[in-house]
Amino acid sequence: MDKSMKDILKVYGPLALLVAISIWVALALIDPAPPSRVTFAAGNSGGAYYALAQEYADRLAESDVEVEVLETQGSLQNIELLRSGRAEIAFVQGGLATEADRETLNSLAGMFHEPLWVFVRSEADLGGFGDLRDLRFAIGPEGSGTRALALQMQAAWGEDWPSSSRRIESGQAAASALLAGDIDAAAFSAAMNAPYVQRLIGAPGIELLPFDRAPALARRTRALDPVTLYRGIVDLEADIPAADVPLIASVAQLAIDKDLHPAIQSLLLEASEDVHAGNSAFAKAGKFPAPELVDMPLSAEAERFWKNGPSFLRNYFSFQVANFLERAWVFLIPLVTLLIPLIRVAPPIYRWRVRRKIYVWYSDLRELEARGREASNDEARDKVLDELSELQKEVGELDVPLSYTEEVYHLRSHISFVRELVKGLYARDAGEDARHTA
Numbered sequence: 245m246d247k248s249m250k251d252i253l254k255v256y257g258p259l260a261l262l263v264a265i266s267i268w269v270a271l272a273l274i275d276p277a278p279p280s281r282v283t284f285a286a287g288n289s290g291g292a293y294y295a296l297a298q299e300y301a302d303r304l305a306e307s308d309v310e311v312e313v314l315e316t317q318g319s320l321q322n323i324e325l326l327r328s329g330r331a332e333i334a335f336v337q338g339g340l341a342t343e344a345d346r347e348t349l350n351s352l353a354g355m356f357h358e359p360l361w362v363f364v365r366s367e368a369d370l371g372g373f374g375d376l377r378d379l380r381f382a383i384g385p386e387g388s389g390t391r392a393l394a395l396q397m398q399a400a401w402g403e404d405w406p407s408s409s410r411r412i413e414s415g416q417a418a419a420s421a422l423l424a425g426d427i428d429a430a431a432f433s434a435a436m437n438a439p440y441v442q443r444l445i446g447a448p449g450i451e452l453l454p455f456d457r458a459p460a461l462a463r464r465t466r467a468l469d470p471v472t473l474y475r476g477i478v479d480l481e482a483d484i485p486a487a488d489v490p491l492i493a494s495v496a497q498l499a500i501d502k503d504l505h506p507a508i509q510s511l512l513l514e515a516s517e518d519v520h521a522g523n524s525a526f527a528k529a530g531k532f533p534a535p536e537l538v539d540m541p542l543s544a545e546a547e548r549f550w551k552n553g554p555s556f557l558r559n560y561f562s563f564q565v566a567n568f569l570e571r572a573w574v575f576l577i578p579l580v581t582l583l584i585p586l587i588r589v590a591p592p593i594y595r596w597r598v599r600r601k602i603y604v605w606y607s608d609l610r611e612l613e614a615r616g617r618e619a620s621n622d623e624a625r626d627k628v629l630d631e632l633s634e635l636q637k638e639v640g641e642l643d644v645p646l647s648y649t650e651e652v653y654h655l656r657s658h659i660s661f662v663r664e665l666v667k668g669l670y671a672r673d674a675g676e677d678a679r680h681t682a
Contacts, residue, residue, distance in 0.1 A: 278507035285322040285334035303515040319389035337389040338467025354495035354537030362453040379428035382413035446484040467539035471526040616666035
């Protein structure tokens with residue numbers, strides 16, 4: 245390695261090391277990177293929750309985030325998994341969160357409708373939901389989302405409901421009991437394509453109970469929404485249903501642990517716009533995701549996303565790169581502030597080091613000149629001339645960048661000048677000695 249390269253390393257090496265240390269400290273202080281694996285509490289493997297959770301898993305996998313989808317019994321178990329920290333993400337039926345849940349959990353948005361289907365036997369001849377009080381009414385087992393919503397509806401109609409109107413049959417078992425006449429009515433909080441809903445819609449002797457006061461119910465609970473099952477939407481040819489049926493629907497939310505990394509939230513929010521934005525039986529395209537149809541606080545990241553959309557960097561970079569830049573930007577300004585003076589001071593330091601290698605010889609040269617002037621005999625002058633020759637040789641071997649060669653030649657010319665000066669003094673004294681002798 246030549247000397248000029250060593251000079252460069254001596255100047256710029258410490259600066260590069262300082263910059264590297266600064267970057268390392270900045271990286272250590274920025275927000276932690278998002279996790280590479282998260283857990284999603286879904287629902288029964290044959291249900292809508294589970295299928296949608298798998299869609300989210302596929303989309304997050306594109307950004308190298310692994311999603312473990314947990315099969316559960318539904319919304320209430322999902323909330324429990326979120327509370328206990330065994331899941332970070334879950335679908336949760338609207339209206340089930342408690343005040344305590346609102347302290348520790350957040351919502352990203354309402355994602356889709358889950359109507360409350362109440363099927364009754366035709367001979368019941370009901371005037372409304374309140375008339376179910378005196379019937380054998382199955383509302384699902386303890387801990388189910390259907391039961392929680394049905395109890396909420398019963399409370400809205402007031403007074404105590406007897407145990408016979410709070411039977412525990414659910415799903416296909418409740419549908420079979422209703423068709424067999426073992427119960428008079430059954431409630432289901434489910435998507436329209438649920439097998440037991442499809443089994444009962446249009447079945448002989450079974451009617452779907454309308455919720456004529458659905459708008460009023462929705463005003464009482466934020467996560468409820470009035471919807472309409474339009475005539476013929478189930479089967480146009482068979483004209484099922486034969487008329488529009490007003491229903492009340494809970495809104496399934498994408499709930500999260502409030503400490504879930506914002507970058508993962510952002511990925512979920514981006515995915516939700518594709519997964520839930522299309523037409524459905526109860527909503528036009530663009531209705532969902534709906535940040536206003538939630539009963540848990542929106543996360544700060546969700547509020548930012550629904551107001552401004554994806555971050556600027558996500559429009560141009562992959563998830564990993566954009567996330568790193570978004571986390572690191574806070575240290576970018578102080579880092580640049582540190583780098584600017586370092587970059588500006590490095591060239592002067594380098595120039596000083598190179599020139600110092602040249603200028604340091606001038607001290608020796610001045611000393612030799614002074615000794616040459618003061619020399620009183622030939623032996624002293626000869627010694628100065630020998631040292632000047634040695635100095636000239638050493639300067640000739642000096643290794644400097646090409647741009648500084650001119651200064652080396654200036655030094656060498658100055659050495660030659662002093663040599664001639666000393667020789668002139670030598671000759672002058674020799675002439676004076678000759679005259680004195682004559």
